[in-house]
Amino acid sequence: MDAENTLYLDLDHGRVTIQLRPDLAPNHVARIKELAREGFYDGLAFHRVIEGFMAQGGDPKGDGTGGSGKKLKAEFNEAPHVRGTCSMARAANPDSADSQFFICFGEARFLDRQYTVWGQVTDGMEHVDKIKRGRGQSGTVDNPDRIVKMQVAADAA
Numbered sequence: 001m002d003a004e005n006t007l008y009l010d011l012d013h014g015r016v017t018i019q020l021r022p023d024l025a026p027n028h029v030a031r032i033k034e035l036a037r038e039g040f041y042d043g044l045a046f047h048r049v050i051e052g053f054m055a056q057g058g059d060p061k062g063d064g065t066g067g068s069g070k071k072l073k074a075e076f077n078e079a080p081h082v083r084g085t086c087s088m089a090r091a092a093n094p095d096s097a098d099s100q101f102f103i104c105f106g107e108a109r110f111l112d113r114q115y116t117v118w119g120q121v122t123d124g125m126e127h128v129d130k131i132k133r134g135r136g137q138s139g140t141v142d143n144p145d146r147i148v149k150m151q152v153a154a155d156a157a
Contacts, residue, residue, distance in 0.1 A: 048134060
């Protein structure tokens with residue numbers, strides 16, 4: 001394991017291990033590591049969770065409209081959106097990704113080459129599967145599950 005390119009995403013249900021992919025999205029990986037090291041993600045909600053699709057978090061406002069204030073240039077790549085893929089959420093503008101990300105529950109290949117894939121869950125996907133689901137197509141979650149802590153493995157005690 002490359003501890004500098006591994007994230008630990010701690011949820012109430014347990015620890016999720018994410019292998020970062022700087023080979024695919026070096027700027028996104030660098031920014032996610034920077035935010036994780038600042039404690040930015042700790043306590044943030046999975047505000048949008050759609051059964052069979054994905055769980056989205058990383059918004060300090062908790063409603064899908066917030067971010068860290070630093071937009072990232074798209075790094076679309078050939079990695080497929082499959083179970084456990086970690087990818088950046090964005091608005092209509094391809095260069096609007098910030099801090100929000102999502103983890104795919106299953107295959108979502110219609111997103112390929114339109115969203116920046118930056119990682120893959122390698123352990124603990126069963127904990128992702130337990131994240132509280134939202135309502136209907138919007139996926140809005142009442143009393144959502146939260147990120148307990150997100151840290152770079154190299155920094156973990």
